[in-house]
Amino acid sequence: MVEIPSGSADAVPTAEVEDVELYHPKSWWTKYVFSQDAKIIAVQYSVTAISIGLVALVLSWLMRLQLAFPGYFAFIDANHYYQFITMHGMIMVIYLLTALFLGGFGNYLIPLMLGARDMVFPYANMLSYWIYLLAVLILVAGFFVPGGPTGAGWTLYPPQAVLSGTPGGSDWGILLMLFSLIVFIIGFTMGGLNYVVTVLQGRARGMTLMRMPLTVWGIFTATVMALLAFPALFVACVMMLFDRLLGTSFFMPAIVEMGEQLQHGGGSPILFQHLFWFFGHPEVYIVALPAFGIVSDLISTHARKNIFGYRMMVWAIVVIGALSFIVWAHHMYVSGMNPAFGFFFATTTLIIAVPTAIKVYNWVLTLWRGDIHLTLPMLFALAFIVTFVNGGLTGLFLGNVVVDVPLSDTLFVVAHFHMVMGVAPILVIFGAIYHWYPKVTGRMLDDVLGHIHFWITFLGTYAIFFPMHYLGLLGMPRRYHELGDTVFVPPSANTLNVFITVMALVVGAAQIVFLFNLVWSLFKGREAGGNPWRATTLEWQTPQTPPAHGNWGKDLPVVYRWAYDYSVPGAAEDFIPQTQPASGGATREVVA
Amino acid sequence: MAVVLILVLLVVGSLLFHVLSPWWWTPIASNWTYIDSTLVVTFWITGVVFVAVVLFMAYCVYRFRHKPGNKAAYEPENRRLEWLLASGTAVGVAAMLAPGLIVWNQFVTVPDEAQPMEVVAQQWLWSFRLPGVDGKLGRSDTRDITSENPLGLNKNDAAGLDDVIVEGGELHLPVGKPVRVLLRSIDVVHDFYVPEFRAKMDMIPGMVTYFWLTPTRTGTFDILCAELCGVGHPQMRGTVVVDEAADYQTWLDQQQTFNQLLASGEQQPAN
Numbered sequence: 135m136v137e138i139p140s141g142s143a144d145a146v147p148t149a150e151v152e153d154v155e156l157y158h159p160k161s162w163w164t165k166y167v168f169s170q171d172a173k174i175i176a177v178q179y180s181v182t183a184i185s186i187g188l189v190a191l192v193l194s195w196l197m198r199l200q201l202a203f204p205g206y207f208a209f210i211d212a213n214h215y216y217q218f219i220t221m222h223g224m225i226m227v228i229y230l231l232t233a234l235f236l237g238g239f240g241n242y243l244i245p246l247m248l249g250a251r252d253m254v255f256p257y258a259n260m261l262s263y264w265i266y267l268l269a270v271l272i273l274v275a276g277f278f279v280p281g282g283p284t285g286a287g288w289t290l291y292p293p294q295a296v297l298s299g300t301p302g303g304s305d306w307g308i309l310l311m312l313f314s315l316i317v318f319i320i321g322f323t324m325g326g327l328n329y330v331v332t333v334l335q336g337r338a339r340g341m342t343l344m345r346m347p348l349t350v351w352g353i354f355t356a357t358v359m360a361l362l363a364f365p366a367l368f369v370a371c372v373m374m375l376f377d378r379l380l381g382t383s384f385f386m387p388a389i390v391e392m393g394e395q396l397q398h399g400g401g402s403p404i405l406f407q408h409l410f411w412f413f414g415h416p417e418v419y420i421v422a423l424p425a426f427g428i429v430s431d432l433i434s435t436h437a438r439k440n441i442f443g444y445r446m447m448v449w450a451i452v453v454i455g456a457l458s459f460i461v462w463a464h465h466m467y468v469s470g471m472n473p474a475f476g477f478f479f480a481t482t483t484l485i486i487a488v489p490t491a492i493k494v495y496n497w498v499l500t501l502w503r504g505d506i507h508l509t510l511p512m513l514f515a516l517a518f519i520v521t522f523v524n525g526g527l528t529g530l531f532l533g534n535v536v537v538d539v540p541l542s543d544t545l546f547v548v549a550h551f552h553m554v555m556g557v558a559p560i561l562v563i564f565g566a567i568y569h570w571y572p573k574v575t576g577r578m579l580d581d582v583l584g585h586i587h588f589w590i591t592f593l594g595t596y597a598i599f600f601p602m603h604y605l606g607l608l609g610m611p612r613r614y615h616e617l618g619d620t621v622f623v624p625p626s627a628n629t630l631n632v633f634i635t636v637m638a639l640v641v642g643a644a645q646i647v648f649l650f651n652l653v654w655s656l657f658k659g660r661e662a663g664g665n666p667w668r669a670t671t672l673e674w675q676t677p678q679t680p681p682a683h684g685n686w687g688k689d690l691p692v693v694y695r696w697a698y699d700y701s702v703p704g705a706a707e708d709f710i711p712q713t714q715p716a717s718g719g720a721t722r723e724v725v726a
Numbered sequence: 727m728a729v730v731l732i733l734v735l736l737v738v739g740s741l742l743f744h745v746l747s748p749w750w751w752t753p754i755a756s757n758w759t760y761i762d763s764t765l766v767v768t769f770w771i772t773g774v775v776f777v778a779v780v781l782f783m784a785y786c787v788y789r790f791r792h793k794p795g796n797k798a799a800y801e802p803e804n805r806r807l808e809w810l811l812a813s814g815t816a817v818g819v820a821a822m823l824a825p826g827l828i829v830w831n832q833f834v835t836v837p838d839e840a841q842p843m844e845v846v847a848q849q850w851l852w853s854f855r856l857p858g859v860d861g862k863l864g865r866s867d868t869r870d871i872t873s874e875n876p877l878g879l880n881k882n883d884a885a886g887l888d889d890v891i892v893e894g895g896e897l898h899l900p901v902g903k904p905v906r907v908l909l910r911s912i913d914v915v916h917d918f919y920v921p922e923f924r925a926k927m928d929m930i931p932g933m934v935t936y937f938w939l940t941p942t943r944t945g946t947f948d949i950l951c952a953e954l955c956g957v958g959h960p961q962m963r964g965t966v967v968v969d970e971a972a973d974y975q976t977w978l979d980q981q982q983t984f985n986q987l988l989a990s991g992e993q994q995p996a997n
Binding site for chain 1: 729732733736740743744747748749750751752758760761764765768771772775776779780782783786787790791792796797798799800801802803804807808811812815816819822823826827829830831833834848849850867868869871873878909912913914915917919921922924925926927928929930931932933935946947948950951952953954955956957958959960961963
């Protein structure tokens, strides 16, 4: 018998978890709209995040059209262009990726995967969603106010963010952006505390921490990080609001704007950058860690093999989470901060590559001697690995301080972060949706439409962002509304820009196939049954599919083994659910 | 099978693109060839890893894809293999980091003989200041900026009176002489970026940042702003001309000093 590292089947389950009395909805409104059921909240978060994500997608089309055909579309002037890039970036990072991974997948999967009836604070959980929706609405309001949304770039660097040379800087745009972020953080904190406490306190009997699926480890660690990182953004937003509205000078030194001396003085623009990136870098991993966790489970389930090196995978997640708090200034190598910092931050940044590489090795080693089913979730997982490895490796260029100097602020950076924290996590989101949609709706997503969606998305995004690195290497700067006459850029570079734009339009259009699939399969999809992927984890063992309010019927599940008992030698099937006791009377330990 | 083929083609395609594409860095015009070398080392190491991981994955999919009757192996851990891979990675990372830090040390250590010069940014143009015969730049302050004194020099600092002031347009630098480029902004964050020099640095209002370089070949190069500074960001252009010493001196002699600028400013109200 192979020794299982953690949670071997005969380990004694932890002490009795008292069952909880849930709020029972009394009307349609409290059941489906102001719902306290984490599963409904998860769907609300997901639908809202994907909807606002579509706005960001359209904005990216408009930017790409301008870059490929400068001046051809008259309405995409410089003001609009900068507003589009700002809103695109902010929406994708915060309002789509963070909200979808933590608010969407976190809400749906944490209680179900841990054998809980719901989150521990359902009312705060409900508030979390409605506050998030409010933040989204404030953000969108930016499009309709005088001056439009802010065009300061998603990094919102002062002083330009609050000056008149930037769209929305002296109008409503920047104010709404800051308000929206502040509201988002308040809402997120309510949800985030829920996720953390639920993981720590709400697990079923027998679900030790080291038996948790990696999905939960990823979301849990990311949430802890978010709770520590978002306050930095929060204070930065408040300080900038004070600078803009009350005339303080936190980030405002003496400035001559268009020949006129401003009243500010003594502030430090670079202080904002430190606060922003103290949030901003952990934010990358707040998006990446849930993706790491989820993709581990997708690979394991669809390769019918335990995740390779589970303990190492858990520790890698925790170590990456911890290290990500001491690497922030690698976004600031050319910011003018004391250059001696470069030595420290380059070293920490490259050290983070080691646990990250371990994760990649363990994913591909899970494939080794597996029984690989090329289902859509598996295809998306493979595509994720390719994209993530590519984007992660270019991170070694940008993290290595001196190599970053020529590449900083060029399209190389744009290509890098789109690969690593844009496309890669989104591929995981897609894989996860194909994987869990049957549990959420009871029906399978259509396979043919899924394959069309997969191939265009995977190869299309690679075709967009792989060549883009080379434009950056050439020296083409980012955040240029138009390149203008530039000696060092050959005309062929514009041909490449046109190609990238065409690919972006195609990839964007492929998402319509996906959306159609989501809606069509809801009514016409094949019946899924309770456990279509023959998976081990608890969410597939619910008495009903979709799971009812309270998840588990009369009795909470009891967990007897880790989440990865696939293809166990001697077992009748190629998976053993976590709820199945070890054969041979292992149930005696369960009796408390 | 299609998956395997596409993964392999993706690797081959990426390599071919890297080798054959016409888009590569501009011919260097400064002493920072070490930066380029470190970049090449990084390309090699990361390239090998990329190819190895994706091809290994393709092989796994080819060899272990599901067929009826197949069963996966059961192997939760392999500590030896895991530590071996982790150590190998650490070595690769060190191989990139070590030269990187050595070159960074050079980058941040300005040689004593480097001549100071100043770039001043504002929305959306470049100005320059070169030391006069005393070889020193005078003090400056954003608060001292007026229409007659666009760079905010301190009129009471004798070291500044002979400073050469170039508003907008064109900067000249002598070839082969190290320069310490001092960077100042009077409104928002900008970034002084000449692709051929490789070096770049943000310019922060309220502080003076710097980098150094030695121009190594004559020619005319674009100056771009590399930090978003408002709607005029892409139009914020300038030119730097690297000259032979004699040509540089000729150009320098034609420029006006701060003293001359003040004098012409005082004459105007009298007219």
